[in-house]
Structures are given as structure tokens and as C-alpha cells.
Amino acid sequence: MKATVPITTAQLRSACSQCNLLELCLPFGMDEQEIQRLDELVGTRRKVKRQQPLYRAGDPFEAIYAIRVGWFKTDVVLEDGREQVTGFQMTGEMLGLDGISTETHSCNAIALEDSEVCVISYSRLEELSREFEGLQHQFHKVMSREIVRDHGVMMLLGSMRAEERLAAFLLNLSQRFTARGFSGVDFHLRMTRDEIGSYLGLKLETVSRAFSRFQEEGMVEVQQKHVRLVDLPQLRKLIQHPVGR
Amino acid sequence: MKATVPITTAQLRSACSQCNLLELCLPFGMDEQEIQRLDELVGTRRKVKRQQPLYRAGDPFEAIYAIRVGWFKTDVVLEDGREQVTGFQMTGEMLGLDGISTETHSCNAIALEDSEVCVISYSRLEELSREFEGLQHQFHKVMSREIVRDHGVMMLLGSMRAEERLAAFLLNLSQRFTARGFSGVDFHLRMTRDEIGSYLGLKLETVSRAFSRFQEEGMVEVQQKHVRLVDLPQLRKLIQHPVGR
DNA sequence: CGCGAGTTTGAAATTCTTCAAGATCGGTGG
DNA sequence: CCACCGATCTTGAAGAATTTCAAACTCGCG
Numbered sequence: 001m002k003a004t005v006p007i008t009t010a011q012l013r014s015a016c017s018q019c020n021l022l023e024l025c026l027p028f029g030m031d032e033q034e035i036q037r038l039d040e041l042v043g044t045r046r047k048v049k050r051q052q053p054l055y056r057a058g059d060p061f062e063a064i065y066a067i068r069v070g071w072f073k074t075d076v077v078l079e080d081g082r083e084q085v086t087g088f089q090m091t092g093e094m095l096g097l098d099g100i101s102t103e104t105h106s107c108n109a110i111a112l113e114d115s116e117v118c119v120i121s122y123s124r125l126e127e128l129s130r131e132f133e134g135l136q137h138q139f140h141k142v143m144s145r146e147i148v149r150d151h152g153v154m155m156l157l158g159s160m161r162a163e164e165r166l167a168a169f170l171l172n173l174s175q176r177f178t179a180r181g182f183s184g185v186d187f188h189l190r191m192t193r194d195e196i197g198s199y200l201g202l203k204l205e206t207v208s209r210a211f212s213r214f215q216e217e218g219m220v221e222v223q224q225k226h227v228r229l230v231d232l233p234q235l236r237k238l239i240q241h242p243v244g245r
Numbered sequence: 246m247k248a249t250v251p252i253t254t255a256q257l258r259s260a261c262s263q264c265n266l267l268e269l270c271l272p273f274g275m276d277e278q279e280i281q282r283l284d285e286l287v288g289t290r291r292k293v294k295r296q297q298p299l300y301r302a303g304d305p306f307e308a309i310y311a312i313r314v315g316w317f318k319t320d321v322v323l324e325d326g327r328e329q330v331t332g333f334q335m336t337g338e339m340l341g342l343d344g345i346s347t348e349t350h351s352c353n354a355i356a357l358e359d360s361e362v363c364v365i366s367y368s369r370l371e372e373l374s375r376e377f378e379g380l381q382h383q384f385h386k387v388m389s390r391e392i393v394r395d396h397g398v399m400m401l402l403g404s405m406r407a408e409e410r411l412a413a414f415l416l417n418l419s420q421r422f423t424a425r426g427f428s429g430v431d432f433h434l435r436m437t438r439d440e441i442g443s444y445l446g447l448k449l450e451t452v453s454r455a456f457s458r459f460q461e462e463g464m465v466e467v468q469q470k471h472v473r474l475v476d477l478p479q480l481r482k483l484i485q486h487p488v489g490r
Numbered sequence: 491c492g493c494g495a496g497t498t499t500g501a502a503a504t505t506c507t508t509c510a511a512g513a514t515c516g517g518t519g520g
Numbered sequence: 521c522c523a524c525c526g527a528t529c530t531t532g533a534a535g536a537a538t539t540t541c542a543a544a545c546t547c548g549c550g
Contacts, residue, residue: 076400079485084400098396100389107396126382130375137371143388144345150395151343151352155321155329157402158446162506193529201403201446203507208530224515224529240324407538438497448539453498469497469547 021092030134042118054109061099063119070115071190074107085199112190157201165200166210167238185229266337275379287363299354306344315360316435319352330444357435402446410445411455412483430474
């Protein structure tokens with residue numbers, strides 16, 4: 001664990017105008033001047049240690065969050081303890097949109113590794129997006145994208161079998177890593193088999209077996225959390241032409 | 246099939262200010278004067294016959310829709326023909342939010358019975374919601390509610406077994422019928438077993454069997470599409486205390 | 491009255507889960 | 521530096537849930 005380096009307030013304040021996540025984040029589509037105004041929107045950053053919550057179901061909703069560095073999972077927990085992971089979020093992605101509807105967060109957001117987020121005051125965001133068409137539009141797109149993503153997950157959970165689900169999951173990660181300039185064929189999973197299983201509606205053993213089968217078939221190389229996608233086309237085929245249906 | 250009655254343009258134009266769906270729809274939270282301005286937002290209504298699409302995946306996105314009367318399903322279809330129903334929408338609910346993100350609809354919206362929707366120009370909605378805080382806020386809530394709903398469906402698909410899924414589905418319908426002033430214990434399903442199955446990630450036979458079991462246990466009375474929920478508490482218990490886990 | 495779409499039911503097949511036992515990894519302390 | 525620990529992961533075998541296949545039934549409608 002790194003020692004915490006004291007930082008000044010100035011450092012704590014984010015500058016959207018200088019952030020390299022610009023195109024992935026809210027400011028996309030705004031002009032330079034507008035983006036400068038955005039700096040007032042993002043009040044502070046916040047660090048969240050591995051396994052710690054950024055927010056919890058039931059917390060009052062005040063802000064949404066843009067991930068600067070790190071990984072999170074969001075999950076919903078039933079009374080009887082069953083957990084459903086509803087998503088994994090990485091650098092450049094948004095968290096907290098679930099809270100707008102009831103002004104209370106409806107899921108937990110937990111850091112999968114030491115992470116840092118930009119805190120975006122929701123009331124300020126609404127104000128500013130009444131002023132800037134570009135911001136408004138981009139924000140709506142971000143919300144809509146989340147809805148579309150969720151439909152994809154429903155497809156996965158409702159219509160695919162175990163190996164297809166895992167293949168789809170890996171391809172999705174691959175695409176997101178690529179979009180952020182990381183390798184899309186060689187990466188490190190931040191989540192456990194159990195968490196993947198929860199997300200995919202499978203038991204951890206089933207996830208593990210699917211990984212093993214992929215490895216046997218020479219599609220991926222897996223060593224615990226490290227994954228190498230050796231045969232992307234084959235993985236894609238797996239989804240489009242599922243065996244035996 | 247009813248004969249199409251000729252209607253005047255005046256009738257075709259919706260008047261939000263006079264609509265009895267006010268509290269269920271976008272205008273919620275706006276004052277009277279603001280709502281009058283809304284009338285310019287909703288250009289026209291549109292009738293959609295049973296089995297006909299309101300929009301299809303790939304269609305350019307221009308408007309969102311508020312259902313005045315009727316029922317729809319939204320679905321995503323994979324290349325190999327597998328269909329995943331992503332939702333069932335009834336009177337007072339919104340359709341089309343999926344299109345904002347890419348300016349192209351990402352799913353199909355099909356009428357389950359002869360229906361009628363208010364067509365809400367999206368660009369006008371963005372304009373007006375820059376002007377009216379109440380409208381803006383309500384619109385954001387509607388989108389966020391959709392996200393929360395989707396998380397609920399993921400929970401259902403990922404963590405529940407067949408009978409729990411059906412129970413949750415029936416309770417959800419019950420609650421929505423009640424919210425609209427219809428009976429929440431005695432209603433007519435607009436969708437087939439196959440569509441329910443697709444939504445719940447089950448085969449139609451499994452849905453049918455679950456219905457039969459509920460009937461045997463005296464929780465519901467089913468006759469084809471007609472459903473009577475005889476023992477709501479028992480149905481609720483089924484979700485919270487699933488058997489054998 | 492019969493047709494067809496939609497539904498129900500049974501029995502066999504399949505997929506996934508459960509239970510159980512080891513294996514592996516990263517980190518910790520002697 | 522190495523042995524050990526807990527957490528995580530893998531693998532096998534048995535069991536359970538769901539699907540598949542097949543056949544019969546029901547109901548509204550022409």
C-alpha cells in the first residue's frame with residue numbers, strides 16, 4: 001500500500017479542461033470555452049480504497065462520479081443476501097446515475113482497486129446543462145448508453161449459455177480496454193470469479209470451468225486474474241454461432 | 246379490428262395540459278403555466294396496431310414516446326434469431342430512450358395490442374428542458390428510473406430461479422396496474438408465454454409450468470391470459486424466502 | 491365446425507449448480 | 521529467504537433445475 005502523499009486543495013480540484021479523459025467523459029462535444037466553465041462543475045476528487053464503497057444503496061443522492069483511475073463494481077443485494085453485480089466500471093466511465101430517480105442510491109458502488117473519482121454535483125450539472133446544449137446532450141447520451149448497455153446484459157443473462165456469456169464478457173472488456181488505449185488482448189481482471197459469476201448469472205465454478213474450456217480450445221490463456229485473448233475471431237463466433245442450438 | 250374513424254388534426258394534437266396521465270408522465274412536477282407550454286412539445290399522437298412496430302432497431306432516433314393507451318414490448322434480436330424481450334411498457338410509460346445514445350434505436354418496440362402514443366420530439370424536449378427546470382428534472386428521473394428498473398431485471402435474470410422470476414414479474418405487473426387505477430389482482434396479460442419467457446430468461450414451457458404450480462398451490466388462478474392473484478403475501482414471500490437456498 | 495395460434499403436460503436430455511477436495515497465489519512473519 | 525496462511529481458483533462427481541422434444545389440449549375466430 002502506498003503512503004498517502006499530502007496534497008494541496010489545488011491538486012484536489014479537478015480540471016476538466018486539462019483531463020485526458022475528455023472524450024470519454026461528460027465534456028465530449030463541448031467547445032473549449034465551455035469546458036473551462038465545466039471546471040466549476042467538478043468540485044473535488046475523491047479517493048476510494050479497494051473494497052471500500054463510493055456509495056451504498058440507501059445513501060442520499062447528491063452527485064454522480066466520473067472514474068479517473070481504477071475499477072468499481074455496482075451491485076444490488078437482496079434481503080436474503082443474494083448479490084447481483086449489475087456492472088463493472090472502469091476509467092472514464094460514469095457512476096451514480098441510478099440515484100437520480102428517487103434521490104437515493106439504489107445500488108452499492110464498491111472499488112475493486114484503489115481508485116479515484118471526480119465528484120460531479122448533480123444540481124450543478126443540471127444548472128450547467130440548462131446553459132450548455134452540448135453538455136446537456138452529452139449527459140443524456142451517457143444515460144441512454146447506460147440503458148442500452150443494460151439491455152445488452154439482459155440479452156446475455158436471458159438468452160445466452162454459460163460459455164457465450166463469458167465470451168461476451170471478455171469481448172466487452174477487450175473493447176473497453178482498447179477504447180482507452182490499453183491492450184485489448186492482454187489484461188488483468190480486477191474482479192474475482194465470484195463477481196464475474198454474479199454479473200453473468202453463473203456460479204463461480206461455472207465461470208472457472210468456462211475459462212478452462214476456452215484455454216483447452218486455445219482461445220484464451222488464463223492464469224488467475226491475467227487473461228490473454230489468443231483467438232478473438234473464435235470468441236466472436238462463439239457468440240454468433242452458439243453450439244447446439 | 247375496429248374501423249379507423251377519421252379524426253381531425255385538432256384531435257390528433259395532444260394536450261398535455263388536459264391529459265389524465267399527467268402525474269405518470271413527463272409533466273410531473275411542472276406548474277400549470279409550464280404545462281401549457283408543453284403542449285407545443287407533443288406534436289402529434291400516433292396509433293400503432295397490434296403486432297406493428299412503433300420503431301425498429303436501426304431506425305433513426307427523433308422522438309421519444311409516451312404511451313397513452315395500450316401495451317408494447319421492446320426487444321433485441323441476435324443475428325441467429327434469438328430474441329430477448331427487454332421490457333413491457335404500459336399506459337403512461339415512456340419508450341424510445343434507448344435511441345438517444347447513438348441517435349439510432351437499438352431495439353424494437355412492438356405494440357402488443359392496438360395502442361396510441363404521444364410523439365415527443367427529442368430536440369424540442371431538449372430545448373424546453375433547458376428552459377424548464379421541472380421538466381428537465383423529471384426527464385432525468387424518467388431515464389434514471391429506467392436504469393434502476395433494468396438493474397431489477399438483471400437481479401431477476403441473474404439470481405432468481407424460475408418461480409421466483411414469475412412471481413416477481415406478476416407482482417411488478419400488479420403494482421403497475423394498481424398505480425394506474427386498475428385492479429392489481431385481476432388482470433389480463435397482453436403478452437404470450439413465449440414473450441414472458443423471453444423476458445424472464447425462461448422457455449415458454451417453464452413459464453407455463455410455473456403458472457400451473459402457482460395455481461396448484463392456490464396462489465393464483467390462471468386461465469390462459471387472464472390472471473387472478475389470490476394470495477399476494479404468499480407470492481411476495483416466494484421472492485424473499487426462496488425455497489431451498 | 492374446424493383451423494391455427496397459443497398453451498399445457500409428460501418424459502428424456504442437458505446444462506448448470508452443489509458439494510467436496512485440492513491446488514495456487516500473493517502476502518506475512520519468523 | 522522461505523514456510524505458511526487465507527483467499528481465490530480449479531476440478532470432479534452427484535444432484536437439481538431447466539430445456540428439449542413430443543403430443544395433446546383449449547380457445548377465439550373465420
